[in-house]
Amino acid sequence: MAASGQTPPPGLALRGLSKTYGEGRAAVRALKSVDLNIAPGQFVVVLGPSGSGKTTLLNLIGGIESPSAGRLLIDGVDVAAMSVEERTTYRRERVGFVFQFFNLIPTLSALENVQLVAELVKGDAEAASRRALERVGLNSRVDHFPSALSGGEQQRVAIARAVVKEPPLLLCDEPTGSLDLDTGRQILALLRAAGRRDGRTLLLVTHNSVIARVADRVVRMRSGEVVADETVTQPIAPEEVEW
Amino acid sequence: MILRRKLLRDMRRRRGQFAAVVLTIFLGIVLFGASYDAFLNLKASYQSLFDDLRFAHVTTVGGDTQAIADEVAARPEVVAVTTRTVADIPFRLGGNHKLLGRVVGLPAGSQPEVDQVMVLRGTYLDPARPEGVLVEQHMSNRFGLEPGSSFEVLGPQGWTQVRVAGVVASPEYIWPARSRQDILTSTDDFGVVFAGAGLLETLPNTAAHREVLAFFRPGSDGTASEAVVRDIALRHEAVDVYTRAEQPSNAALQEDVQGFGDLSLMFPLLFLGAAGMATYVLLTRMVYSQRAQIGLLLANGFRRRTVFRHYLAYGLAAGLAGAVPAVVAGALLARIITGFYTAAISVPVTVVRLHPETLLAGVLFGLVAGAVSALSPALLASRTTPAEAMRGSKPPAGPGEASSRSWCLPCAGCLPAGKWCCAA
Ligand SMILES: Nc1ncnc2c1ncn2[C@@H]1O[C@H](COP(=O)(O)OP(=O)(O)OP(=O)(O)O)[C@@H](O)[C@H]1O
Numbered sequence: 001m002a003a004s005g006q007t008p009p010p011g012l013a014l015r016g017l018s019k020t021y022g023e024g025r026a027a028v029r030a031l032k033s034v035d036l037n038i039a040p041g042q043f044v045v046v047l048g049p050s051g052s053g054k055t056t057l058l059n060l061i062g063g064i065e066s067p068s069a070g071r072l073l074i075d076g077v078d079v080a081a082m083s084v085e086e087r088t089t090y091r092r093e094r095v096g097f098v099f100q101f102f103n104l105i106p107t108l109s110a111l112e113n114v115q116l117v118a119e120l121v122k123g124d125a126e127a128a129s130r131r132a133l134e135r136v137g138l139n140s141r142v143d144h145f146p147s148a149l150s151g152g153e154q155q156r157v158a159i160a161r162a163v164v165k166e167p168p169l170l171l172c173d174e175p176t177g178s179l180d181l182d183t184g185r186q187i188l189a190l191l192r193a194a195g196r197r198d199g200r201t202l203l204l205v206t207h208n209s210v211i212a213r214v215a216d217r218v219v220r221m222r223s224g225e226v227v228a229d230e231t232v233t234q235p236i237a238p239e240e241v242e243w
Numbered sequence: 244m245i246l247r248r249k250l251l252r253d254m255r256r257r258r259g260q261f262a263a264v265v266l267t268i269f270l271g272i273v274l275f276g277a278s279y280d281a282f283l284n285l286k287a288s289y290q291s292l293f294d295d296l297r298f299a300h301v302t303t304v305g306g307d308t309q310a311i312a313d314e315v316a317a318r319p320e321v322v323a324v325t326t327r328t329v330a331d332i333p334f335r336l337g338g339n340h341k342l343l344g345r346v347v348g349l350p351a352g353s354q355p356e357v358d359q360v361m362v363l364r365g366t367y368l369d370p371a372r373p374e375g376v377l378v379e380q381h382m383s384n385r386f387g388l389e390p391g392s393s394f395e396v397l398g399p400q401g402w403t404q405v406r407v408a409g410v411v412a413s414p415e416y417i418w419p420a421r422s423r424q425d426i427l428t429s430t431d432d433f434g435v436v437f438a439g440a441g442l443l444e445t446l447p448n449t450a451a452h453r454e455v456l457a458f459f460r461p462g463s464d465g466t467a468s469e470a471v472v473r474d475i476a477l478r479h480e481a482v483d484v485y486t487r488a489e490q491p492s493n494a495a496l497q498e499d500v501q502g503f504g505d506l507s508l509m510f511p512l513l514f515l516g517a518a519g520m521a522t523y524v525l526l527t528r529m530v531y532s533q534r535a536q537i538g539l540l541l542a543n544g545f546r547r548r549t550v551f552r553h554y555l556a557y558g559l560a561a562g563l564a565g566a567v568p569a570v571v572a573g574a575l576l577a578r579i580i581t582g583f584y585t586a587a588i589s590v591p592v593t594v595v596r597l598h599p600e601t602l603l604a605g606v607l608f609g610l611v612a613g614a615v616s617a618l619s620p621a622l623l624a625s626r627t628t629p630a631e632a633m634r635g636s637k638p639p640a641g642p643g644e645a646s647s648r649s650w651c652l653p654c655a656g657c658l659p660a661g662k663w664c665c666a667a
């Protein structure tokens with residue numbers, strides 16, 4: 001399931017990327033002219049307090065919202081300039097999402113939740129879904145429904161769902177936000193594996209600074225701006241994370 | 244496809260609500276199928292009876308009947324003409340019960356060419372037994388007159404006994420009405436017998452009149468032919484001319500049957516309207532509660548039209564689930580209704596057919612009702628922003644209840660009652 005073998009991980013270049021919600025007096029400037037370069041295959045943690053624009057940044061990079069200004073180049077192609085149809089294709093083929101609240105469909109089993117997304121791309125969706133679930137250690141729970149799974153297990157299904165299309169770009173919004181320490185560590189380990197081992201560009205948003213130490217790089221945000229950008233020289237293993 | 248599984252499981256999960264919608268659609272379409280099919284069956288039953296018994300297209304009363312008959316018979320669109328005598332005279336039954344009955348002349352030995360009778364029991368008129376008469380079935384049923392019974396008619400020489408040779412049905416008296424002015428004639432006061440010339444010749448001229456009956460070639464232009472016959476009749480001083488549609492019994496029947504036709508649309512529309520409203524509210528709520536799921540689908544690269552079709556499918560599935568068993572049940576019910584109806588008013592012919600067009604229309608009704616009511620929720624779903632997957636895991640804070648209510652019923656705020664609902 002090496003994503004690197006199919007689509008090389010993308011390099012990202014953000015140029016004056018801005019997002020304003022609403023108009024006039026009600027306008028909220030969620031992102032203020034962000035400039036950022038992310039190398040292919042890098043594991044970047046975006047850190048910042050609540051309301052600093054982390055989710056907004058992820059949404060723009062993932063092509064589920066469009067910027068108010070600026071350019072967002074993925075391998076040199078401007079996502080901001082894409083048509084709706086092109087952006088759907090971009091999401092379908094290049095991006096995997098992991099959310100804080102898992103967002104599993106309650107009426108579908110673990111396998112079906114993964115398969116639903118796997119069907120969007122060519123190939124044997126069921127086999128690919130089983131493989132993805134196996135990688136997150138859930139092969140014995142494939143037929144269970146979300147209500148019968150723990151939070152950590154649900155998030156593992158969500159990770160399997162995010163990677164089953166083998167997207168070169170993995171975007172995670174507070175993936176450990178609603179999990180306890182141990183489970184959070186497992187999830188982090190799985191995500192890091194999905195990034196590093198399979199050669200994906202991985203962006204992980206959190207307001208927990210300890211998590212940041214597992215990444216290659218930490219981008220700090222405040223009030224819609226990047227206030228610090230550091231390379232982590234000695235990333236720690238997820239098992240060492242404490243919070 | 245997994246989305247289809249989601250559809251079925253979502254429906255099973257809300258099975259109570261969907262069952263209510265499906266049941267309402269089912270009832271609406273059963274009503275439609277049953278009443279519309281019964282309407283078609285009854286029309287076919289009458290038509291078949293009228294064809295078999297050569298029910299007159301036009302009847303003229305009085306005037307120079309020989310001249311009228313000759314001239315009408317010469318018309319190319321006319322295949323048969325009959326003249327006959329009809330007399331309204333008192334009958335006496337069971338010793339004491341008197342009523343003003345009607346004696347209609349028939350040729351003894353063979354059926355007339357127009358307005359024949361169907362012998363239900365006994366035999367047709369026998370020229371060798373001039374005192375024999377045929378009793379119309381309603382009178383027979385009311386007074387228990389069977390072949391071999393006798394009763395009296397009032398002739399110039401006083402009460403004369405007649406014998407019942409047979410009991411018959413007549414296309415003119417399926418609904419036994421004395422006249423167009425007296426549609427609701429009681430069988431206590433009115434009865435019809437058919438008799439040969441032997442009996443009629445003994446009756447006083449004042450009570451009797453002559454009639455000409457015309458039967459048209461199948462496929463001829465009825466309205467034009469009726470006008471032609473009417474012209475001829477009035478030229479020869481007929482006192483009355485009426486068409487098949489105006490014939491008292493038939494006019495009453497057609498009105499009744501038309502009632503089925505009207506019912507077959509009105510009630511079903513009410514039910515389908517109610518089902519549509521229920522589906523609309525149910526699906527709008529469902530879309531609202533599934534915003535995060537919809538966001539997730541869109542974020543993962545599902546197209547908006549796929550999401551639209553997915554939610555439209557809930558309406559279509561409900562429509563189909565209600566409609567398919569309903570058209571079958573409707574057709575069966577129509578059979579029963581037709582049988583009951585023809586038995587209740589003694590129509591001697593019952594035609595029951597399966598009408599593919601009714602089945603098809605019923606299924607279409609269900610699908611259209613489902614699709615129309617799912618349209619707006621499906622559009623709402625397809626316009627969800629994919630960012631809902633990120634942010635919409637919990638309903639937005641703020642006015643909460645009120646805003647979610649106005650979200651469920653987008654136009655509720657525009658109505659007085661809706662304002663109250665959204666403001667509460
Ligand atoms: N759809 C929207 N309409 C208006 N304002 C919005 C919208 N989405 C986000 N915002 C605002 O933009 C700002 C940044 O929001 P964002 O969700 O990106 O923050 P965040 O860093 O992810 O916060 P958290 O850690 O709480 O998730 C906030 O002030 C938020 O209120």
Ligand SMILES: [Mg+2]
Pocket residue numbers: 054055056173
């Ligand atoms: Mg956020």
